[in-house]
Amino acid sequence: MTTPLSEPAPAVLRPHAEDAYARELDALAKGDTLARPPRWNLSPQAVTTYLLGGRAADGTEITPKYIGPRRLIEVAVATLATDRALLLLGVPGTAKSWVSEHLAAAVSGDSTLLVQGTAGTSEESMRYGWNYAQLLAHGPSREALTSSPLMTAMAAGKVARIEELTRIPADVQDTLITILSEKTLPIPELGDEVQAVKGFTVIATANDRDRGVNDLSSALRRRFNTVVLPLPASAEDEVRIVSRRVEELGRTLELPDVPAAQQEIRRVVTVFRELRSGLTEDGRTKLKSPSGTLSPAEAISVLTGGIALAAHFGDGTLRPHDVAAGILGAVVKDPSADPVVWREYLETVVRSRDGWSGFYEACRELSA
Numbered sequence: 001m002t003t004p005l006s007e008p009a010p011a012v013l014r015p016h017a018e019d020a021y022a023r024e025l026d027a028l029a030k031g032d033t034l035a036r037p038p039r040w041n042l043s044p045q046a047v048t049t050y051l052l053g054g055r056a057a058d059g060t061e062i063t064p065k066y067i068g069p070r071r072l073i074e075v076a077v078a079t080l081a082t083d084r085a086l087l088l089l090g091v092p093g094t095a096k097s098w099v100s101e102h103l104a105a106a107v108s109g110d111s112t113l114l115v116q117g118t119a120g121t122s123e124e125s126m127r128y129g130w131n132y133a134q135l136l137a138h139g140p141s142r143e144a145l146t147s148s149p150l151m152t153a154m155a156a157g158k159v160a161r162i163e164e165l166t167r168i169p170a171d172v173q174d175t176l177i178t179i180l181s182e183k184t185l186p187i188p189e190l191g192d193e194v195q196a197v198k199g200f201t202v203i204a205t206a207n208d209r210d211r212g213v214n215d216l217s218s219a220l221r222r223r224f225n226t227v228v229l230p231l232p233a234s235a236e237d238e239v240r241i242v243s244r245r246v247e248e249l250g251r252t253l254e255l256p257d258v259p260a261a262q263q264e265i266r267r268v269v270t271v272f273r274e275l276r277s278g279l280t281e282d283g284r285t286k287l288k289s290p291s292g293t294l295s296p297a298e299a300i301s302v303l304t305g306g307i308a309l310a311a312h313f314g315d316g317t318l319r320p321h322d323v324a325a326g327i328l329g330a331v332v333k334d335p336s337a338d339p340v341v342w343r344e345y346l347e348t349v350v351r352s353r354d355g356w357s358g359f360y361e362a363c364r365e366l367s368a
C-alpha cells in the first residue's frame, strides 16, 4: 500500500529553526543583495536581521528571535565571518543554545550538526568513529568511517555546534585545538585528512554557573571569541521575551487559547527579578536570594505550565493559583535554605502588595 501524497507528515514536537522559520529565511535570502562570506546563505547584515527582527526586502516581517543588545549579535555574527570560533557564555537560561541554533540556521541553513557536551563525550564523537561491520568486511576505508558532526561540517563548509563545551573532559576538548587552528582533521588510520572547506566554523556554548566542571584550557580559549549573553536588562525586556516565547510555545503545543495573560506574566517576571537581584522593584526592601537561577527560561516554563493548568483544569483564564505552584517549584531548589527565603518574601513583600492578595492566598495554600 502506498501512502497518498496528500497525507500530511506527522507534526514534530520541535522543528529545527531552519524549518520553523523557513519562510523568513527564504524572504531574507531573496532580497539580500549584500556580500556573503563563502558558503553563507545570507549576508552578515541579514543574519543579524533574522536574529533581532525587522523586515525582509519584500516586506515579510522577521520576528525577533533574540531580545537584547544589538551589538552582541553583531559581534557574534562578525566572529563567524573570521577564522575564529564563537563561544557563547552566560548563566543558565539566557538563550545561549537558542542563539547558537538560530545563527547556524541563518548562516548554513542547518542547525543540526551538533555535539552535545557531557562528561561522557568521547574523542570519537568529536572526530570520527568506525562502522565495525564495514571495517571487518573491507578493512579501514573512507566507507567504514562514520563522520562526527564536526567532520561533516568541515567537509561541507558549515557551522558546527558544540553544546556545554565545559562539560567535556579536558583531553577531549583539546581535539578541537587542531581543528580550530589547523582547520584540518587528520585520519592517521588511512593516512588521510579532512580539510575544512571555507564556511566551516564552530559555535560553542558554556554555562558559567557550572564552572569547575572542566574549565577551558587557555590554548583552547585563545581560539574562541567569547560573547557573554546577559540576563535581560529591564523588566520590560524580560516581559517581552517571556510573552513572545510563551505564545509561540502555546501554539506549537496546541494548547487551548488562554487570553493573553499579561498580568500573570508581569507577576512572574517581577517575582523572579526581585528574588534574583535581592531587592524589591521600588528599591526599598532588601531580600535574600534563593539558590536557583530564576532565568527567563524558567519563567517561560512556569507560565506555559500555568496555561496548561488554566486550559485543562481551570476556567480558561490564567489565574494566580495556576502560576503559584510553578513559581514555588522554580524558587525552592534547595529544600533546606530556599523555603525560608520564599516565606520571608511572601510575608514581607507579597502580602501587602496592591492587587497581589489572590496570589498571596494561592501561595499560602501551597506552603500550608
Ligand SMILES: Nc1ncnc2c1ncn2[C@@H]1O[C@H](COP(=O)(O)OP(=O)(O)OP(=O)(O)O)[C@@H](O)[C@H]1O
Pocket (backbone or CB within 6 Å): 065, 066, 067, 068, 090, 091, 092, 093, 094, 095, 096, 097, 098, 099, 205, 206, 207, 232, 241, 245, 296, 297, 300
Ligand atoms: N534575551 C532573550 N531573547 C529571546 N529569548 C530568550 C532570551 N533569554 C532567554 N530566552 C528564551 O529562553 C529559552 C531558553 O534558552 P536556552 O535554552 O537557549 O538557554 P541556555 O542559555 O542555553 O541555558 P542553559 O545554560 O541551561 O543551557 C529559550 O526559549 C529562549 O527563547
Ligand SMILES: [Mg+2]
Pocket (backbone or CB within 6 Å): 096, 097, 098, 163, 205
Ligand atoms: Mg543551553
